[in-house]
Amino acid sequence: MSTQRAQADVERPDQEAPPPGGEPGRFGTALAAVRDGSGLLSLLAVVLALVVGAVLIAVADPRVQETATYLTARPSDFFSAVGTAVGGAYTALLQGAVVDWTADTPTRVLRPLTETLTVATPLIGAGLGVAPGFRAGLFNIGAQGQIIVGAVLAAYVGFALDLPVVLHLVVALVGGVVGGALWGGVAGGLKARTGAHEVIVTIMLNYVALRGVEYLLTLDAFQREGQSNPISPPVADSAHLPLLLGPGFRLHAGFLLVLLAAVGVWWLLERSTTGFALRAVGANPAAARTAGISVPRSYVTVMLLSGALAGLAGAVHLLGTEDSLTAGVAGSFGFDAITVALLGRSRPGGVVLAGLLFGALQAGGVSMQARTGTPVDIVLVVQSLIVLFIAAPPLVRGIFRLREPQARGASGARA
Template identity: 45%
Template sequence: MNDPKELKPNENGKPAPGNVFLNESGRKTDKKEGWPRRIWSAVQIPVLAILSGLLLGAVFIVVTSANVYSAFGTGFGAGVREAFSTIASAYGALFEGAFGSPARIAEALRTGEKIERAFKPLFQSFVETTPYIFTGLALALGFRAGVFNIGGEGQIYIGAVLATLVGTTDLGIPPALHVLAAILLGVLGGAFWGFVPGWLKANAGSHEVINTIMMNYIALRLVEFLLTGPMTKAGSGGMPTSNNILDSARIPLVFPRPLTLHWGFFVAIAVAILAWFILFKTKWGFNLQIAGANKHAAKYAGLNVNVWMVLGMTLSGALAGLCGSVQVLGVTYSMGLGVSSGYGFDAISLALLANNNPLGCVLAALLFGFLKTGSRAMMSRTGIPLDIVSIIQAFILVFIAAPAIIRTVFRLRDESKGDSKVVSLSGLGGN
């Protein structure tokens, strides 16, 4: 009972109604198989989902490109060539924008000059990865505890605005403490914003999906009010922003400018490792998962399911609040209405892509962060809007959520039978 690897939410391996199935990371596959095969069976769905998403994204770019149509007008061969060159230039720009130009990096490493310029895109990608790690963890932890926290967006806003409140006030304390105080308040704010829907679910039975959506909008309005009223920076009429974060409350950068990498990235990695450890190596995390995976079993084992559920929701909110605080204190240095560009929603695909595994979240967040940085470069170089990334992410999410599609397309054997992981989620109306 104390070994988390024994966690089997569904003894007979048959899908229970109302549940999502995420295949377990291959732990329980046939012992006779070699490790390469086992690893492949663990990652095949995510990898194929990502590839299919990128492929469909490419198709989408071609289908919506006016140049391709006009090239097809001159001839079929020209059209095909134009289609491939469009994709190549788009994804090429995406790649260079995310990792930096390979030639430039090689040059910089050889000569030791212009190192900052060569590595800037790479480190920018790490900066973009940071919020995805936090929100991905938030969602994953929620899913593990059996709650669907769709309110990451609101929790980020609350976390960010509270961190800003502390960060713009001169408290007369040392810089390190000032940063910590700002982060702490942000985390508490996010935690509260997660606690309320969790508490309502446990005590009033109202579904957290609806409540978190409602609280997203409440947070948005609240922040809108604060940024146009009490916290507004004089003269920021059109785009309401707060005052700048004081130097003492800023998260320090790792390297001197122009490299933008800040220590928040390493905090995110550390939090992910901590979350992994707690979830899989402590009794505490085991209880959380049991409560999330099977209410009845948990009750039978003497756990108070409601307490664990509220705790899961609160922790999830706290992580999202942390995301907001770190963004404000480490990246933007002031609070605006665009502090979150949909991280709370993107994190849903992210967590599922990572199979709700904290370390998987880091990998998935790297993918999303690099895509995001790359898409900016792609937009400025090829004129393809960066919203293509949302489309790619939507495709990835479809394939992750419906692995049957991937299996049908790629003619894979269904290896998940009998070892499916359950995220228990009922409808909006019921409890």
């Protein structure tokens, strides 16, 4: 009977998930609302962000500013300038992210798409690391630190050990996964044993990881010989991820690894008993506990999983793209991963698509700035607006005049 009750609670995503031993707080309610929103809202959030970005592009364009001074006299000049500015910027963004149809060689035509996939690889891996925590009711903001720790161990194995080609790569990848898992497990263990809030713990662990790698790069074991800059020796060739399309492109086998990881996460969350337990805890911890599910164990499990996936993201980024360890090896991937997971609604398939979108924005933003002079910061504004609109479903529904989702009846069926 208790097991059936837990199954019913998991199948009702609109039910608020109270934290252990209490009623749901505002944080948990907001997380559940964002996590359980529809895919249509995610798409509309992207559309709204691009529309606002178009307005900012037009406002920042000198020609638009000039024609605005005599708008009433010759409005056609103003609207033509707006169309040229916005169309040119987004065309350059598309050419830098998907296909450059103006290029003169096949390699240059396809390079933008491969750059998008390369940039998206760590975003997808880190987004997969954040998503399971959301499904289990935890807000993992520690992907940045988990990426750093994973990259540190992968780099050390890569340049310090002398192993055969295939074995060296496998051990380096495993080192990255283990490093990220241990770092995520610290937050999970503190949450399970003491009830420490995962947001605070993971934020603090991010700083610990960042300062830790800065310190390690001052040690002889991590310092490149003959260099005073904080950079490690290069990873051995035997630990490099192979390039998928040859030396003319940067796309490496790490992209295939994160796709396989997405399939594995989908199976774990949707088809395994462990995934059912995690989803039960995320939907209703009290009901899950009543059904015999260990809530503390689930917290530790999901944080170990999240850390392992983020560590994998750090490992594939370092072994496939960076080649050497630096203090900025994680970039902003860990924080962007939160947006990717939110946009993907914490589903592996959605995370992959969201990662590709953000990879395209980042890869195309450079081309947009180079070709049209549009500030690359516009891309950051668009990404931030996507987060804003995803976090405010009523705003998106109000703009597009969408109905509020109907509540379930007393029997649990849709009204």
